[in-house]
Amino acid sequence: MDTILTVTELTQHIRSLLEGSFGFLWVTGEISNCRQPGSGHAYFTLKDETSQIRAVFFRQSLKNIGFKLEDGMNIVCRGRLTVYQQRGEYQLVLDAAEPRGIGALQMAFEQLKKKLSDEGLFDPLRKKKLPVLPRRIGVVTSPTGAAIRDILNITKRRFASVSILIAPVRVQGVEAPPEICEALSLLNSMSDVDVIIVTRGGGSLEDLFPFNDERVARAIAASVIPVVSAVGHEIDFTIADFVADLRAPTPSAAAELVVPSKTALSDAIGGLRERLIRGHRIRRDRLREKIIHLGERMPDPRRVIDDLRITVDDLSDSLADGMLGGVNARRTNLSHVFSLLRILNPATGIANKLLRRDALVKQMTASMRGLCDGAGKRMQKNMALLDMLSPLAVLRRGYGIVRQLPGGMIIRNINTVGVGDTIRVTVSSGALTAKITHTYPGEGEWKN
Numbered sequence: 001m002d003t004i005l006t007v008t009e010l011t012q013h014i015r016s017l018l019e020g021s022f023g024f025l026w027v028t029g030e031i032s033n034c035r036q037p038g039s040g041h042a043y044f045t046l047k048d049e050t051s052q053i054r055a056v057f058f059r060q061s062l063k064n065i066g067f068k069l070e071d072g073m074n075i076v077c078r079g080r081l082t083v084y085q086q087r088g089e090y091q092l093v094l095d096a097a098e099p100r101g102i103g104a105l106q107m108a109f110e111q112l113k114k115k116l117s118d119e120g121l122f123d124p125l126r127k128k129k130l131p132v133l134p135r136r137i138g139v140v141t142s143p144t145g146a147a148i149r150d151i152l153n154i155t156k157r158r159f160a161s162v163s164i165l166i167a168p169v170r171v172q173g174v175e176a177p178p179e180i181c182e183a184l185s186l187l188n189s190m191s192d193v194d195v196i197i198v199t200r201g202g203g204s205l206e207d208l209f210p211f212n213d214e215r216v217a218r219a220i221a222a223s224v225i226p227v228v229s230a231v232g233h234e235i236d237f238t239i240a241d242f243v244a245d246l247r248a249p250t251p252s253a254a255a256e257l258v259v260p261s262k263t264a265l266s267d268a269i270g271g272l273r274e275r276l277i278r279g280h281r282i283r284r285d286r287l288r289e290k291i292i293h294l295g296e297r298m299p300d301p302r303r304v305i306d307d308l309r310i311t312v313d314d315l316s317d318s319l320a321d322g323m324l325g326g327v328n329a330r331r332t333n334l335s336h337v338f339s340l341l342r343i344l345n346p347a348t349g350i351a352n353k354l355l356r357r358d359a360l361v362k363q364m365t366a367s368m369r370g371l372c373d374g375a376g377k378r379m380q381k382n383m384a385l386l387d388m389l390s391p392l393a394v395l396r397r398g399y400g401i402v403r404q405l406p407g408g409m410i411i412r413n414i415n416t417v418g419v420g421d422t423i424r425v426t427v428s429s430g431a432l433t434a435k436i437t438h439t440y441p442g443e444g445e446w447k448n
Contacts, residue, residue: 007088015083018090022081027053027092028100031073042069046077046092054091055079061095067107074100106205109212112239116214121221127245128226133260134194136163138187138225140180143168147199147230147251154255159262165193171200176210181219188223195258196223198240199230199251211238220244230254395428402426405433414441 005013027046034044040059045052055077057069069075079094099107116122137155141147143166155162167183170176180198187193198220200211210216211231220227220243229244230251241247248254387393391401402411405422417423421436 008085011083011085011088014090015085018081018083024078024080026076026078028074028076029053031069031075032071034069034071036069044069044071046075054084054089055094056091057094057097064095065097067099068111069097076100109205109239112212112214112217113242116217116239116243121217122242126221130226130228130246130258131194133159133265134162134258136165136192136194137258138165138167138190138193138196140167140169140183140187140196140198141200141251142171145171146201150250150252151197151199151255154252155259158256158259159265162259165190171210172203172207173210177213177215180210180213180216184219184223184227188225193225196225196227197230197248197251197254197258198227198244199248199254200232201251202233202236208232208236208238211240213239216240217243228254228258392428395426400425400427414439 029046029048029052032045032047032052034042036042040062042057042062044055046055047053057065062069075097077092077094077097079092079096081090082093083090120126139148139151141151148166152164155164165187167187169179169183171180184196184198187196198211200208208231211229217239220229220240226245228246228248229238229240230248230253231238231240234249246257248257395401403409403424403426404411404417405424408424409416411417411423417436417439419436419439423434423436425432425434
């Protein structure tokens with residue numbers, strides 16, 4: 001009890017003892033509970049059958065291992081032992097790791113292969129066909145390597161007029177993947193490139209690593225021009241081989257697959273020409289035999305024509321007889337119709353109707369004249385009677401019409417006027433105005 005330590009002091013002592021006792025060490029175990037937050041660091045538990053220890057890969061170290069850490073993976077890792085003071089836990093801070101029983105590059109290869117396969121980049125249905133005879137071939141490779149020399153030699157021997165366009169890149173090292181991607185993009189921008197060969201010679205897995213890069217794989221998959229992958233020797237396989245439209249086991253084989261043999265093409269064309277001529281001759285002979293066979297089966301057209309001429313003459317005679325009989329029958333029928341028409345000729349009836357019309361006109365005229373004369377006499381009689389009854393005739397006989405002024409009312413009773421009233425007297429020859437000076441009730445005519 002002479003010295004009492006705080007938790008922090010105790011933890012610091014333990015940390016000093018551990019870090020001082022252990023330098024860098026190699027540990028093997030199985031990964032579990034692996035997680036990688038947004039910081040990019042990887043945290044997991046390394047365990048065996050009876051024990052476990054926490055471990056961490058910081059982001060920069062994680063980039064250098066070349067494969068992805070997964071739960072259940074057995075690894076051999078290198079790091080230093082330390083204490084995480086905030087929790088009082090000891091852990092491994094790692095800077096290197098390899099899958100146990102398999103190399104890191106091989107693990108990265110397998111992981112990327114599975115990832116791209118799941119995305120469908122290896123699907124045969126998306127692969128494009130190579131042109132039969134390319135005009136220009138784009139080659140993505142090192143300009144100084146043996147691969148380009150092999151391709152040039154094979155192309156010259158098989159079809160010398162085919163053009164080769166070299167897109168020089170590095171095919172080894174960390175600078176290689178970006179250059180390969182850029183070369184593929186450049187060749188895709190050219191309209192006269194018909195096919196692309198991505199190639200390099202053989203080497204170790206580390207040497208072929210640029211062609212196992214995810215960026216290169218996606219650039220090959222995105223190419224609109226067919227791509228042939230010819231990386232390494234026949235036993236070497238890369239991610240580029242699986243993504244490409246066609247894999248060639250060697251650069252020389254790639255040239256043979258892409259460039260047809262001019263001699264073989266000429267021979268093939270000659271063979272096709274011979275087959276075409278032979279087929280044409282066989283078809284011609286068969287048609288000739290068929291024509292001969294049909295000619296033997298067909299009767300002599302001159303005999304057929306003679307028979308048809310006789311038939312035409314018979315039909316002409318029959319037609320003439322039929323037409324003559326028809327004309328005579330129609331002529332007889334026409335005569336009968338004319339007789340009926342003469343009997344039923346409307347001209348006779350029209351003449352009778354005209355005579356009847358004239359008689360009716362004369363009768364109607366006499367009747368109208370009698371009616372008019374009677375009406376005229378009745379009108380004269382009525383006019384005389386009207387004249388007798390006319391007020392003007394009364395006036396002409398010495399009578400007058402007396403009206404009271406103003407107003408013009410006819411005076412029929414002497415009691416309606418008085419002395420001094422003004423009256424208007426109308427006679428046959430005109431009218432006059434007078435003033436009443438005397439009245440004589442009941443006396444009838446005026447007396448002096």
